[in-house]
Amino acid sequence: MGMAATESQQFHVLAVDDSLIDRKLIERLLRTSSYQVTTVDSGTKALEFLGLRENHDGTPNTPSVSPNNHQEVEVNMVITDYCMPGMTGYDLLKKIKESSSLRNIPVVIMSSENVPSRISRCLEEGAEEFFLKPVRLSDLNRLKPHIMKRSKLKDEDQKQQVIPEKIENLLEVQKQHQPQEEAQPQPPLEQQQQNNNNSNKRKSMEQSLSPEPTDRTRPRYSGIATVV
Amino acid sequence: MLGLGSDLLWADMNRLLRLLFHEGVLDEHFLQLHHLQDESSPNFVSEVINMYFHESEKLLNNLRSLLIHTHTHDYNKMGIHLNQLIGSSSSIGAKRLTTLCLAFRAATHHSNRPGCLRALEMLEHEYCYLKNKLHELFHIEQQRALAAAARYPLHNNNQ
Numbered sequence: 001m002g003m004a005a006t007e008s009q010q011f012h013v014l015a016v017d018d019s020l021i022d023r024k025l026i027e028r029l030l031r032t033s034s035y036q037v038t039t040v041d042s043g044t045k046a047l048e049f050l051g052l053r054e055n056h057d058g059t060p061n062t063p064s065v066s067p068n069n070h071q072e073v074e075v076n077m078v079i080t081d082y083c084m085p086g087m088t089g090y091d092l093l094k095k096i097k098e099s100s101s102l103r104n105i106p107v108v109i110m111s112s113e114n115v116p117s118r119i120s121r122c123l124e125e126g127a128e129e130f131f132l133k134p135v136r137l138s139d140l141n142r143l144k145p146h147i148m149k150r151s152k153l154k155d156e157d158q159k160q161q162v163i164p165e166k167i168e169n170l171l172e173v174q175k176q177h178q179p180q181e182e183a184q185p186q187p188p189l190e191q192q193q194q195n196n197n198n199s200n201k202r203k204s205m206e207q208s209l210s211p212e213p214t215d216r217t218r219p220r221y222s223g224i225a226t227v228v
Numbered sequence: 229m230l231g232l233g234s235d236l237l238w239a240d241m242n243r244l245l246r247l248l249f250h251e252g253v254l255d256e257h258f259l260q261l262h263h264l265q266d267e268s269s270p271n272f273v274s275e276v277i278n279m280y281f282h283e284s285e286k287l288l289n290n291l292r293s294l295l296i297h298t299h300t301h302d303y304n305k306m307g308i309h310l311n312q313l314i315g316s317s318s319s320i321g322a323k324r325l326t327t328l329c330l331a332f333r334a335a336t337h338h339s340n341r342p343g344c345l346r347a348l349e350m351l352e353h354e355y356c357y358l359k360n361k362l363h364e365l366f367h368i369e370q371q372r373a374l375a376a377a378a379r380y381p382l383h384n385n386n387q
Contacts, residue, residue, distance in 0.1 A: 112314065
């Protein structure tokens with residue numbers, strides 16, 4: 001019952017957003033962080049992709065495609081915009097958490113508006129994180145613990161051997177994207193977040209301006225959000 | 229001479245960027261776009277910005293049409309277009325334009341036609357300014373890349 005294909009070491013994220021530009025951005029953000037990405041433009045399409053279809057009376061079926069048999073539709077995380085026409089991100093979150101087969105998939109909500117009641121509602125409904133848009137690279141680093149934790153729960157024995165390797169893979173790929181002046185020893189994840197903030201892919205433009213504020217690695221809503 | 233040209237262009241580019249930041253036209257999210265550009269996606273920034281121009285022009289035309297060319301003023305629909313424009317503008321770091329959109333949106337909430345007209349005018353003006361400046365920035369960047377390539381011919385593989 002372990003991972004069927006050893007080559008799909010990457011985590012597959014399903015990104016949902018009705019804005020074309022935001023889809024392009026989130027896709028790039030996720031790819032840069034070494035995730036496999038699929039984007040869809042609505043909650044309905046997201047549910048279809050996840051294999052969940054509704055009966056006429058609104059009760060969801062079990063997925064028509066078993067996640068373990070078809071590696072290509074296995075989704076490790078859903079990240080969705082909150083404000084979408086039709087099915088909102090919150091509606092999508094609810095549907096996922098109500099489904100017996102999908103409820104363990106971590107869901108992240110993104111919103112361009114900072115509305116505390118909205119945020120707490122989503123977290124109460126089971127969202128793992130709430131990102132304010134525009135989403136940054138450093139925000140995505142907060143996802144790693146959730147993904148690692150899920151893998152552990154899903155498949156204790158096999159994955160416990162694989163995880164240290166995976167972390168190294170992720171860090172290695174990130175290092176390749178961020179060539180550094182001197183070779184540095186592999187830093188632990190917390191330090192890696194700091195490094196990402198300070199030595200992100202440097203494009204010439206950025207060097208002349210003062211460095212970005214580096215306060216985004218800390219959870220924004222320490223009173224409300226789940227602290228990992 | 230070419231090497232010197234590349235440095236001067238670099239200075240121009242930085243000067244323009246600093247100006248745009250100082251004026252509040254752009255914010256740090258514009259720089260974040262550059263963090264996402266690399267060898268695997270070398271034209272990412274220009275692709276996103278062009279996408280943004282394309283979408284924004286459609287939205288601005290719709291807004292103008294709703295406010296000026298129709299007799300009934302559908303403030304609700306204007307609000308929807310503005311939400312889209314606010315989202316994409318803040319995603320690419322167009323801070324000043326976003327602020328103008330927010331003011332416009334507030335006017336639609338009050339069905340304030342004169343306020344909307346004023347806001348539309350300012351928005352269109354800002355959009356033109358932003359578009360010109362971004363084109364200027366891309367142009368300098370291109371020139372600089374060319375000059376740098378000429379300076380370091382060994383980096384080119386086409387010989």
